[in-house]
Amino acid sequence: MFQQGAIPYLVVLGVIIAITLLFRLRAALIRQEKNPVIQIGNGQTIGRREEQDDYFSTATSSHGTIAVLADGISGLANGRLASTLAVTTFIREFTKLDNPKHTSLFFSRAASLANSEILQALRGSRGGTTLVAGVIVEDKLYWGAVGDSIITVFRNGEFIPINQKDIYESVLEARFLSGEITKDEALEHPQKKQLINYLGYESFQNIEIGREPFPLEKGDKVILCSDGVYDTLTEMELEQILFQNIAAHDAADQIIEAVESKQKANQDNATILILEKGW
Secondary structure: OOOHHHHHHHHHHHHHHHHHHHHHHHHHHHHHHHOOOEEEEEEEEOOOOOOOOEEEEEEEEOOEEEEEEEEEOOOOOOHHHHHHHHHHHHHHHHHHOOOHHHHHHHHHHHHHHHHHHHHHHHOOOOOOEEEEEEEEEOOEEEEEEEOOOEEEEEEOOEEEEOOOOOEHHHHHHHHHHOOOOOHHHHHOOOOOOOEOOOEOOOOOOOOEEOOOOEEOOOOOEEEEEOHHHHOOOOHHHHHHHHOOOOOHHHHHHHHHHHHHHOOOOOOOOEEEEEEEEOO
16 A cells, blocks of 8 residues: 555646647657658549449658559550559659659659560550559659540649640640641541550650649648540539548549449540549
8 A cells, every 4th residue: 555645646647648649649740740741542443334444553752652543545455464563663663762852853764664665565566555653742743644544633623734635635725826737637536535745655755743842731632533534524523522521532533423323335444543642
């Protein structure tokens, strides 16, 4: 049994321990406020295709959080091989990044390596993939894109497009602006959605990279998705889901459910990634 005279000391000790725990809890909350956790949601459906050619991955290091999505070209063989190689190459090179100042250079280096590795694996066979990649460092989005998958930022109910699509439509637009073809000829061209640049392409050009990182604001949601999503759902349908105050993984689930509910006869593989800070 404790001596009665020790009780005051035990009370003081208990108060000291309680105060210490409160200070530690406050410090943890301050750290979390300064470096909010990135919430990641993802969803995917094979659609009506025989194979899932979309592939994606995310990773977090001391230099930020990366999300990569590749859409293997379904019309070609080896789409799955190409998308998997592209994503794993980007994740591998990101984990090697030794200085956040080199984040922009990382995209071009990873794209060049991925293209070489895909061509080597294909050994002359046809194949390829689109790719979008985003890296969130503090309040900035660094990004790279090739092909027709998209990165967009959902802010206050509106979409802010980040990348351009590497499709023949851009060539037709330039020909229209130069007066070479009419507007109707550009809009109705049967090959306007044909890819003109992708990974696994012998004539691969550079990956598109933002000259400056995109500044993110409180409440922004960074969206990466394949054409199986944006060709199926309208912007309004996506807005109605993303505008809800729900977790990123719940929003991703709802978007894929909405894609599947359309029951399109030729539904393509569809994948979405949503990144937002846990404010």
